[in-house]
Amino acid sequence: MNTPEPTIQNILDSNTLRWIFVGGKGGVGKTTCSCSIAVQMAKVRERVLILSTDPAHNLSDAFDQKFSKNPTKVRGFNNLFAMEIDPNVNLGEFEEDLVGSEEAAVSADIRKTIGHLMTSFPGVDEYMSYTEVFRLVRNMDYSVVIFDTAPTGHTLRLLAFPEAMEKSLSKVVSMKNQFAPILNQLMGLVGMNSTQGGDLTNAIETRLPIVKEITKQFKDSTQTTFVCVCIPEFLSMYETERLVQVSYIFYFGTVLSSFVSNYVIYYYGLTTH
Template identity: 35%
Template sequence: MRDDAQVLLPTAKEPRLIFFAGKGGVGKTSISSVTAVYLARLGYKTLLLTTDPASHLEDVFEQEVSGEVTKVAGVDNLDIVKIDPKAVAGEYKEKVLADAKAKDYSEEVLMGLKEELDSPCTEEMASFDKFVDYTEEDDYQIIVFDTAPTGHTLRLLELPMNWEQQLEFKTSINTSTQADLESQQKFKRVIARLEDKEQTTFSFVVYPENTPILEAHRAVEELETVNVKTQLVVANQILPTEYCTTPYFKKRRKMQEEHLANMEKKFNAPIIQMPLFAEEIQGLDTLIEAGKALYE
């Protein structure tokens, strides 16, 4: 593996959490899949997890992907799973309400709790709760996250910081449930993990174009406010120089080179390039080929 991608490898603190984020449509699912296959083939026990409702992992791997952990056909050491926000929100509501009923709360308090749980935040909260469960498993050396578009990802990663404050308030007025207190402890652990470069690698996938670069740069700065550092940037769909022989492709290649130079100035992290493939990155053979192109 190339030196500037060594931040993807696990240290003594396992599992290594690897996030791929970026603007919608820049190729996060492809890069996440390529990375997971590459690391699994190096011998690391790896889980590929998507929190993106629009993810097309089924097409990439040509097999079903569900809320149950499934082995990837043809790749030793690689499992795959999808977090369905609506499904996990239902499980989360049931858990919280069962805990509240066990404490014999009044009907008025239970009605207020149900109303709170019907808010849009509950899906994000439940998804994060499920994500934390996976990060605390001992079965994997590496967990690769195919995340939703940037804004959603930022809310997901900032959620523990915001929710912890709310839990502390609820605890102080004695209205927190056991589920709340368990979540508070989970969040404290995951905050420490996200801030630790030996345990978490945060990466952005970017097209060499203005809008994806600007959006990624803003997100990098926002993550820094919660002490999460970006350690890798993947410039996706770079035109191979040897194929840029016509005036049109020469001009496109020149534009990409200018954007790559701009990225070097904007991002304080290694930038590695994924060449544009002639076909979609789909199927195991193409995933393996793309992994070599990206990481070797």
């Protein structure tokens, strides 16, 4: 019986994929695999971005080039860019992530209020990763984005974050009229008047369609795929199985498409193996 050739050709051949997540247990070679996929995608796509969401970044080591929170062209490529999300939350840098700099009517106080609300959320690392996705969807600068993710738990929370954000923002918008007096009182407690409170909810409402679009794309198997990386060792295989079960039930549906078993050497043509 002939062993099929291991390949990711199905990913390279897809013209509709926009988001490729590479995940798995810590230490199995996710960064190596994600960088390899990015290099191959750069051969068939116009503009490719590889983005590290792991607080312990390894992209700079993999490419032997220093990267930052801003997309930087990888040496030797004209269409491959890399960036590492800064795990340190800087309030001043993302006060406008949900509000947007173009809303001149929204005051600095409202921006600061939103920033403080977002930094108080559990899982702020996931939020920082999500804001980068938000910007990418809004700007549409790259034909495909590869995520070099943190270990399994962090990755699942990141992928669940858009839907959780959508539900939360939808709830705020739906409650705007029903609980307007209460909201006005709460706004007063943080030093905002009713007009500013209305600006706040309106700003959130204008961002809701983009949040919904991210959720939709993440659940669309023609636009999003997940590559599971593991090694032939019990704990890694066990966590990969758990990742598949949890993600299939709760997050992706049919988006899981490829598996990489790392640290495996194939002996082609040798009769002793």
